[in-house]
Amino acid sequence: MILEGERREPVLSFSLDVKREMSRIEVAAACCKRSELAGILRAGLTLRKVPGGFRLLLSTENAPLSRHVFVLAKEIYGFDPGVSAKKTRRFRNHSVYQLDLTGLIGDGQDLLSDIGLSINTDSGEIRYMNYKVRKRCCKRAFLRGGFLAAGSISDPDKSYHLEVTFRTRLQAEEYVQYLKDFGLQPRIIQRKGYYLAYLKEGQEIVDFLNITGAHKALMNLENIRIMKEMRNQVNRIVNCETANLSKTVDASLRQTESIRFIQEHAGLDSLPDALREIAALRLENPDVSLAELGRMLEPPLSKSGVNHRLRKIERIAESMGFNPGS
Ligand SMILES: [Zn+2]
Known part of the structure; x- marks a missing residue:
């Protein structure tokens, strides 16, 4: 069941692995290509004010994604985004790839209106219409696109959390609606001026990866879930055994203290033969189980028989004034 993961070293993050896989999914149908590009651009485009105007940009750390967007824009709309890469100090010399779609602002409004966007160059804002x-x-392609541009998944070793960040409530609600169409139950929260659509359950994240076609990531996640479940089971068993062991130790301690009390106050000879015999054995063998004690007797005695006699001894000690709590 445990597969050899194709883990690159070092593993940067589960999130980036998922996105790399998703960026390489080749969709054949033209309808899906459009939807995927729309999903990416609606979630990922930013308008930046620069001297003398604006630049319309898509930034990503994911090289396959920048290639993917480039190819889609060219194939579907015949539009050629400029691509540049810059080193960033975050993540040790990682590169950030920037696609420049500024050319769409003037005569490229076709593509923009096609994906439900318009640019207000007076206010410097992107306006979002429903898509x-x-x-x-x-819908699968659109959901994948949104995640590629603005999504993240927490490392499943730690927790189950998937989120996609949007600038407007309209975008978040639209994305959530498409998730619900596949039976998922996402929520929206507002954080620092953004709207986050998120999933919290391990099973829902598995379903999301399935819907969006990230099957390798899905297998990895399932394996991690199985490992986690096994670890939890082992922990439960160990905890249970530890609890039993400490109960045994407590009982043995109470018994030997009772016996010593009788020994000091009346002497073991004051006990009936059957009890004196087991008392002496217990003092000599404080660590063995009741069953083992029983086997040391001649003739042997059952575990419950041993328990019965030791309880009697404890009651005698108590009647003589022994207080096990003190
Ligand atoms: Zn389609």
Whole structure:
């Protein structure tokens, strides 16, 4: 069941692995290509003010994604985004890839209106209209696109959490609606001026990876879930055994203290033969179980027989004034 994961060293994050896999998924249908590109651009485009105007950018640390967007924009709209890469100090010399779609602002409004966007160059804002996706195949592609541009998954070793960040409530609600169409139950929260659509259950995250076609990540996640479940089971067993062991130790301690009390106050000879015999054995063998004690007797005695006699001894000690709590 445990597969040899194709783990790159060092593993940067589960999130990045998922995105790399998703960026390499080749969709064949033209309808899905459009939806995927729409999902990516609606979630990922930013408008930046620069001297003399604006730049419309898509930034990503994920090289396959920048290639993917480039190819889709060119293939579907014949548009050629400029691509540049910059080193960043975050994550030790990682590169950030920047696609420049500024050319769309003037005469490229076709693509933008096609994906439900318009640019207000006076206010420097992107306006989002609703984007309708009808076919199920396209919804999968759209959800994948949104995650690629603005999503993250926590490391499943630690917790189960998947989120996609949007600038407007309209976008978040639209994304959530498409997730619900696949039976998922996402929620939305507002954080630092952004709207987050998120999933919290391990099973829902598995379903999400399935819907969006990230099957390798899905297998990895399932393996981690199985390992986690096994670890929890082992821990439960160990805890249970520890609890039993400490109960045994407590009982043995109470018994030997009772016997010593009788020994000091009346002498073991004051006990009936059957009790004196087991008392002496217990003092000599404080660590053995009741069953083992029973086997040392001649003739042997059952565990419950031993228990019965030791309880009697404890009651005698108590009647003589022994207080096990003190
Ligand atoms: Zn489609």
